[in-house]
Amino acid sequence: xxxxxxxxxxELNDQLIEMGNEIISxxxxxxxxxxxxxxxxxxxxxxADINVDQQQKIIENLCFNMLVRQQPVARxxxxxxxxxxxxxxxxRIGDHAADxxxxxxxxxxxNDINNFxxxxxxxxxxxxxxxxxxxxYIEKDLTKALVVINYDDVVDELFIKSKKDIIQLILKDPDxxxxxxxxxxxxxxxxRIGDHAxxxxxxxxxxxxxxx
Numbered sequence: 001x002x003x004x005x006x007x008x009x010x011e012l013n014d015q016l017i018e019m020g021n022e023i024i025s026x027x028x029x030x031x032x033x034x035x036x037x038x039x040x041x042x043x044x045x046x047x048a049d050i051n052v053d054q055q056q057k058i059i060e061n062l063c064f065n066m067l068v069r070q071q072p073v074a075r076x077x078x079x080x081x082x083x084x085x086x087x088x089x090x091x092r093i094g095d096h097a098a099d100x101x102x103x104x105x106x107x108x109x110x111n112d113i114n115n116f117x118x119x120x121x122x123x124x125x126x127x128x129x130x131x132x133x134x135x136x137y138i139e140k141d142l143t144k145a146l147v148v149i150n151y152d153d154v155v156d157e158l159f160i161k162s163k164k165d166i167i168q169l170i171l172k173d174p175d176x177x178x179x180x181x182x183x184x185x186x187x188x189x190x191x192r193i194g195d196h197a198x199x200x201x202x203x204x205x206x207x208x209x210x211x212x
Contacts, residue, residue, distance in 0.1 A: 005070045019055040020134040026097035031123045034104040042101035052094030059087045082207035089196040096189040103186050110179040122158035126190050129197040136204050148201035155194035162187045
């Protein structure tokens with residue numbers, strides 16, 4: 001019975017890593033589509049969100065089966081509980097990758113992101129957080145999880161700076177206000193991705209020591 005349970009735990013771990021790699025790829029593609037004004041890449045990133053949603057269902061079903069059939073205790077239960085929470089945040093990150101891609105298409109050639117270094121920096125820091133979060137999960141590394149949690153302040157600060165940059169440009173050139181205002185949605189998505197990465201890091205800590 002324990003051997004089967006260990007096999008399922010490994011499958012759960014592998015599925016989460018696969019989903020994590022998928023959302024990191026999606027965010028990278030969404031950012032590149034936004035910066036390069038690449039509509040085709042944006043469309044393919046939106047389509048990839050279907051795979052992320054399917055992965056979420058597979059992982060959730062695996063977790064439910066383990067809870068019902070194996071009746072795990074102590075640390076095993078924490079691992080499964082954390083996995084169910086982590087997969088929800090991962091799915092939301094996938095949604096935001098699709099949201100950013102949709103905004104890239106809507107803005108088209110009117111996209112001025114290259115004139116906003118703070119937004120581009122925010123995008124890069126978001127990717128850093130996601131990569132570090134997955135490293136923390138894969139390596140069961142408390143230190144890396146704490147780095148992610150503390151780093152959320154960096155993304156939040158860049159969000160504030162980026163919002164100020166956008167508002168100042170709208171005031172300076174009201175005729176471009178509607179076009180530039182779309183970037184407010186983009187930076188909000190980045191800020192939310194940072195929050196979800198932080199949530200995942202906290203659940204990694206919970207799975208390892210029972211508290212965030």
